[in-house]
Amino acid sequence: MAADTRHPAAHDDLKEWREVVDRIDVLEVPVEDFLDKLVPTHRRYMPGPYERLPEFYPQISEPARSNSLVSFLSALVASFPSDKRVSILAQGGRALPAPFEILGSSHLTTPDIGVSLPGKKPKEPAERWQQLSMAITVEHSASCDPFDRDDLLCHAVAHPAACARNLMLAHGLLVSFVLGIYGRHCRILRFDHTCGLVSEAFDYTRRPDLLRRFFWNFVHPCLGDTVVGCDPTVHPLARADVIWAETQLAAMKTTKAVLNPQESRRVNVYDDKDDSTRTFILLQPLSAERRLFSRATTVWFAIEDLRGRASCTPTNAVLPKLVIVKEAWREIETRSEAFIYHMLPDADEAERFGLPKLVCGEDLGEREVALWETGSWPFPKQERDFDGDDTFSRQPLSDRSANTLHTPSSPSPNRSAPETKADTETSSRGSRYPLPFPQHQTFSWRLTGELEYAYRERSQMRLVIDVVGRPLTDFRTTKQLVRAIRDVVRGHMNAWKMGILHRDISEGNVLLVDEELASCFPFSAFLHDFDYSWFASQLQDNGSTSTCPATSGDKTPNLDDRVLLGQTGTPPFMAIEIHKQRTFRNLGLALRHDVHHDLESVYWLLVWMVMRHTRYLHIWGPDAQRTLFGCVDHTFYASMKAIWLDMPPIAVWENAPLTRLLGRFTDAVRANNSGVPDSKGPRNSVHLTHAGVLKILDEALDSGDWPETDPALCREEREAWRAHSVALVHPGEKRPHDGRGDEELHEGVLDLAGDLKRRKT
Known part of the structure; x- marks a missing residue:
């Protein structure tokens, strides 16, 4: 198979893959503990008939080696219920394109073996990432295990990481899994948007029960209806959804958005105005972040699914409006963009000039953690089938006895421990629910006990914006470009007057108002993406200096000062x-973003x-x-x-x-x-x-x-x-x-x- 597709570091940004290597953590805990904590299930594991497993010979050459492994793995899952059984697919060196067309066809990745969605049996080999639930990377010998050495090889780690990234994009997964097969040794790789956690290696030919148990847990998630890591608020489109959406788009006579059934999905968005959940059909992605460990921002054209709404009946049909849905994973130390939007009041037209309006949305991780801590789980319980106590251990994986370490019972790294009995009881309620920690906020660093990196944890946001835009590069005349820049400056001024400083003016954060909607808005362009925004109430627009002597050791700056002193943009x-912030620090000065x-x-x-x-x-x-x-x-x-x-x-x-x-x-x-x-x-x-x-x-x-x-x-x-x-x-x-x-x-x-x-x- 071609090296440039087998190892994406050959053509992708090497800096990105070096960052991946820096965020890989091999957990030195028993594989059973790894499965209990990181691949939890709601179904009791049923051992399988191991005496009928075919022999696997890793020393033979390709494609015979992959075919032998496919037979071995297929026998492992053969006794699963038909609706939970996955198909093991030999890819035969077939390179799969990126999950979204907007990412281009140059970024190809080749999984050695693919694993289908439960109950599905696509033709072999798979043609799209949307047909797979997991990827398997195969090497002929344990000596090729990149995690069994002091220096992780960038190209060897990049391949499973690229597979994990593509799976997350294809299905909107919160967590994705990749199996690493190195001769007769196997490792389970778990990726989210902040780091990768790797299990200890085990001989799956001697202990096939561990590998079979992994597959069992994987297809019996505690939450969601497909696999562990699926988002319970994201669903694939049924045929009826596709027909309805295409009918609405035709009636709307819009030329901007086109339904792409292979990429589209249906999502639930919370609306705090009436404490309800609204459903939106994501039509096609406008932009998507390729980097795995990042904000992973994806922006979609979308319409609201009005079926079932009281205001939408066959005799009183209401056409949906085209909106923008943005999904992103923020670092938990930064303020939620949803919080920033909620701070923008329902002001008059002049005060909102150059700024979008939030239709609905929230920080899913923030809300889920709050509900989880109080025991008010936001999703319905699934049927559980455990013997005895079904609570999970809440100690970090890296140290079961380290009671003083930060554990998932206190999700925020800045949150103090409970001080009262009532608080303690409330905080421990989450253990009665399907997972030991919420899904829409990462807990990887805290689970491993590496609290110095807890600031890297991320929380997912899903926001619906009323203004549909197009890239600034689509300007028709240079005068339109300058007018757009002018309107964005006015929007920045209005946000600042409301107490918000944007801190990331860039090409991607300025959009032209879509031509089909130009008559609906008084501005030609708007400023969006408030991920790095902060409060500007103490700043002055009068030309005053933004530097001051550095804070002395006996005075800790407040959170707003610490953020504004950071290098952002x-x-x-x-x-x-x-x-030049480093220069200012060397001179004993603190430069505040102004x-x-x-x-x-x-x-x-x-x-x-x-x-x-x-x-x-x-x-x-x-x-x-x-x-x-x-x-x-x-x-x-x-x-x-x-x-x-x-x-x-x-x-x-x-x-x-x-x-x-x-x-x-x-x-x-x-x-x-x-x-x-x-x-x-x-x-x-x-x-x-x-x-x-x-x-x-x-x-x-x-x-x-x-x-x-x-x-x-x-x-x-x-x-x-x-x-x-x-x-x-x-x-x-x-x-x-x-x-x-x-x-x-x-x-x-x-x-x-x-x-x-x-x-x-």
Whole structure:
């Protein structure tokens, strides 16, 4: 099989897979304990007929080895009930594409053996990740076990991790499992969005009962109706769901959303307005995060399932509205985005300008933990079939006697232990319910007792947003782009007035209002994704400094200060001061993320868009975008951005208003960074304000000489322009010939090129 598909590190981001290696924890506990804690079941295990198991010979070559293993595993599960029996599928080296089309066809992963969903028997080999519930990676010898060595091999760990990621995307799993077969040894790999937990190796040919028990537990989950790790609030679409959704979309006459039955699903969303649960059909994903250990943000087009609602009857049919559903896993030390949205009041239209509105949604992990602690489990109990006490041990897996360690009975790492008898009884109620810990919030680090990494735990959010947008890169004219930037600045100002600082202005967090809905909203673009937002009530939009002497050892900053002192944002769009936080700390200063940092991010966003999607000229040449935004760390970013501000501003062909705007905005950002950090903090800086930035943008928009048709350039157009700009700024260099001569270029380009050459000399 091809190496580039067997080991995704060969073509995926190596940095991502190195992070995966750093978050793998091999648990030195008996495999039985691993199964009890991490693969819990509601059905008593029934031993199988091991005397009829076929022989497995790991030393033979492929494909005979995989076929032999498939026969062995199939015999293990042959006596399972038909609705719980999985099919073991020899993939024969077949590479499976990413679960969603938007992720492209270049990211292929090849599971050695696939495991079907319970009760399903797809044709062999499987063609999509949606047909599998688990993957098995196979090596010929125990010496190939990557977890039986001090230094984990990136490529060897990347393959099962990539399989786990694809399974989670395909089914909306909260946890996914991969089996690692290394000769006659087996390991159970459990992945969530914060780390991977690996069992001890065991000889499955001598102890097939352990492997069979794993499969038994796997297909008999305590919650959900498929496998352990499935989300009980997520369901595949039935045929009736598909027909209904397609009928509604046809009646809505929308051209933006198309139902993709292979990727679509049905989800439940809690609505705290009336303490009810609403059902939405996710039509197709708009974006999805590929990284496994991340926020795993996925954004969907969706419509609400109105069937069964009192307001929707055959004689009074109500068409659903197209909405956006966002699913993400936040770090538990950051505030929930749902909480931020709930802080945005139902203000009038002017106060909500440039901001989306939350239809419904919640932090599922936060709510589930609260209900779990009080014993009010949010899901119906399933039938249990245990003998005697069915409570789970609540001690960490890594140390059964470490009573002082943080255990799942106190989910938050900042939560103090119960002090009263009543509190203690309430906190222990969760053990009477199907799982030893909630599912929508990870507990991996706390279960293993590694509390120093508890901040890495994540909690799942599911939010429904009223505004349907499209990427900022879809602008039709550069004037529309600038108008969108202006509306986003106004939205940022409105959020700040409500006490919220965004802290992550970036290309992906600014959306244009969908053209089909443009008449429904007074703004052309809006700011979204408040994952990193925090409270701005103590900040001032008056140009005051955002640095102060570092906190002394006898004074601990409050939570808001600690968060605002953190380095947050998307590197290409970060303010220079945020890049230089380490420098400030070395000088004994504490730099707090402030309003002017976000406004500087707006400038870098505009420069990014101009470089990637317009015909621009700069003395750095056609590779200016790569030079400015292709830095490897924060130190280089800070240096390159500071040098950029001292260079002549960028010019845009046949677009005087945008060129003037970039020049004025560059001057303002240069003044924003004019102070030199020393022991007294930055000096002589004139910080950006909302009023100042809006004045620059509004005056540019009032110009009457904007081009009427200059949409975002496609890739081919950018490459063609790049070839011409090389000749204009560097006439001695050769360029590809595309059938056009310099005389065909507009004379305005030649004027700009001559001006740039004069500046360069």
